Amino acid sequence: MRILAAAGLVAFGLVTFDALLGAARAQVDATVDGPRRDATEAVREGAVVIRATTDEAEAAGLLEGFRQLHPGIAVSYAKLNSSKLYEEFLAEAETGRGTADIIWSSAMDLQVKLVNDGMAERHASPEAAGLPPWAVWRAEAYGITAEPVAIAYNRDLLPEERVPRSHADLLRSLTQNPEAWHGKVATYDPERSGVGFLFLTQNLAVTQKTWDMVRALGQAGAKLYTTTTAMLDRVAAGEALLAYDVFGAYALERAKDDPRLGVVLPSDYLLVTSRIAFIPKAARHKAAAGLFLDYMLSREGQARLAARSVTPSRPDARRPDDPVVTAPNPRPIAVGPELLTSLDQIKRSRTLKQWRRAIEGR
Structure with missing residues (x-):
């Protein structure tokens, strides 16, 4: 069993999960308290609502890590089939009463369509620098996994x-x-x-x-x-x-x-596919959504996904024993208009x- 070792998916970090979390925690705290992010507003909002195609068991470590960092923000998570997620999001947006705060789906083409149709909030995450180029589109759509x-x-x-x-x-x-x-x-x-x-x-x-x-x-x-x-x-x-x-x-x-x-x-x-996340323009809790998306893209958040056999898009968060590291002929599906x-x-x-x-x- 083997994973990506190709141009565009660069080398994998050789660190233990616990060590990676320790090294990453200070980085995440700095990002949260930085001038770009209004953490006070996120706490005032008090909640972040996530709709995803990922089983909650696979995201449990990610959700736990965010809750530990932000105990004042309630996290609501619901898993749906990719087609149902797409349809329900559109129906929710049409009501004009706001939507979920993070849309995270494995249906890459449907996600890119929503972003292309102007439904995503621009979010220039400071964590984007850690991602391969294929995983970011217009500072709106982010490939969380590989x-x-x-x-x-x-x-x-x-x-x-x-x-x-x-x-x-x-x-x-x-x-x-x-x-x-x-x-x-x-x-x-x-x-x-x-x-x-x-x-x-x-x-x-x-x-x-x-x-x-x-x-x-x-x-x-x-x-x-x-x-x-x-x-x-x-x-x-x-x-x-x-x-x-x-x-x-x-x-x-x-x-x-x-x-x-x-x-x-x-x-x-x-x-090689990716689960794309974006913040809707109609999100009810945009500040909290920004914090959560930054955490998803952070080294710590990505390492927590890696602990569940999910290959993160960040090369520095991948486990040394990831069983797909030597896979021949990987074909990453780029996040972008080609979809x-x-x-x-x-x-x-x-x-x-x-x-x-x-x-x-x-």
Whole structure:
């Protein structure tokens, strides 16, 4: 298991988690008390409301660290599916009564669309200097993580010699032995999941053989899901042999405690995705939101994410034992306007129609 060691994702810090937190705490305190941030106003607001696609268990350390630094600010956190988060945010914004304070989603394209549509508050975080260039767009959208898109499999039911080590291996196996896989493969449903659509379009950007993969998945009777957690549950239970295109962070964290789960980072190319955060212009608690976003981007906040097998975007916050550090052929998905191409409604409709035909074997 291996992670990013490529241009643009620079070297990883070789420090322990506890040491990193100690070194970072003074830096975070200085940022909080600096002239740019009205911490007094944030305390007066008294709350920060976060809507995210990240499971609360994965964000628990981050939330705990912020609460320790700012006990006077109540933190409200709710997890939603990426498409539902997008739709509910738009509906909330339309009411004119204000919105949540932080929108944090793994659906990179939908996040960039919201920012491009003028719905994000500009926030020139002092922590942005610690991020790679691909993770920042217009001082409005910030890539918080740098995560591999992986393959998960059941180690008890799938012999090592049958485990695909690349996209090409999986395509070959699905094509040559569809009966062996029938009904035993899980993957995202791009019609119902924003993340699923993002992964589909990003795989297509790498290779048009992605359509062959979709057809092979259809021939194998792949089951479709809207979350990585649901897919990992099926794999662990033996209801699926393999899950294709899952969040590597979730899979690797689960695999620590569940010997039934194995994780592969494809060797031919590795999509590296990011969970983007921004502050809405209509946020009800903007000062508190600014404090929270700065903490998310700080070395301490990023290290707390790293403690849960989430690869942070900051190179100096990554764990030395991060299992993806030597991954070949990483393909980071940059935070920026290039992601808007796939969301053109005509192109989106065309892509989903082609996906439907391919998955149904038509």
